[in-house]
Amino acid sequence: MSQSLLEMTKELITEQIRKGRVPPGETQALLLSIHATLQRLYETEMSGAVTTSPNPYEPGSRVDWKRSIAKHAVTCLECGETFKQLSSRHLRRHNLDPRSYRTKYGIPSMQPLSAHVATARRRELARQIRPWEQAASKRKADKTRARKRGVNY
Template sequence: MEKTLVEIAAGIVKSQAMVNPMSTEEVVDSLGKVFNTLKSLRDAEVSVDEPKEDKPVMDPKKSIKRNVIVCLECGQEFKMISPKHLESHGLTAKEYRKKYGFSARQPLCAKSLSERRSKSGKERGLPENLRKAIEARKQKGAKGSGTASGKG
């Protein structure tokens, strides 16, 4: 039968007390310190031995709901998963999307927030302005590529 951490700590402190005389307070203090040290060592050993499962807290397809999005790393609910929150898990938005199989264009926010943003953008004429900007960029690129490849 294995010894408990308390028994191991008591044995260590007992050995210390036999070599160096200790007051009752010193014994109690030493026992607490040794126990906490042994406990932290055991916890560190267990976490190294057991491979961390990268299993999401829920099905990624079900994590984006009408009014909330659930972080698949920790299970917290948000209106939008911020880059700062993802950073706390050591991820970027791009890495998070890739890890859980979301498309690169998938907004990391609740459906209602995404719809509200889309509607607001359309009301401001954003899609039309975007089309114009893309077209202008294409025309600018076509003009630049013809002159850049010509030799003297």
């Protein structure tokens, strides 16, 4: 039996007595009941079978932001809505902007606030040469090939 468990019980019971919530003669029963509850909680915790994990998207709670940015959606940690990309327009609803949002949840400044697929697609587009230039050079190449085949434009 852990010392902290006993101390928690003692604190709780003292608090109840101090507030006058414990009728005389029932202190013992209350103490046993509190201790039994704490003991159960403690054992559950130790066995690793904690089933009441907090909602990761519960507003205002300390959350792992990594879980909010998934492959196909990014979840707003303020309200739990999902998006392809978390826009600053949406963040304004919570009186935040991308910067203060990142700060609040400890998100690195380099982390895009968008779904992984959206981020990947944007990166891919950025890597490509400007599409209109590609199109132009492709047209030119087609023309050259066409001329070689003897087709006049």
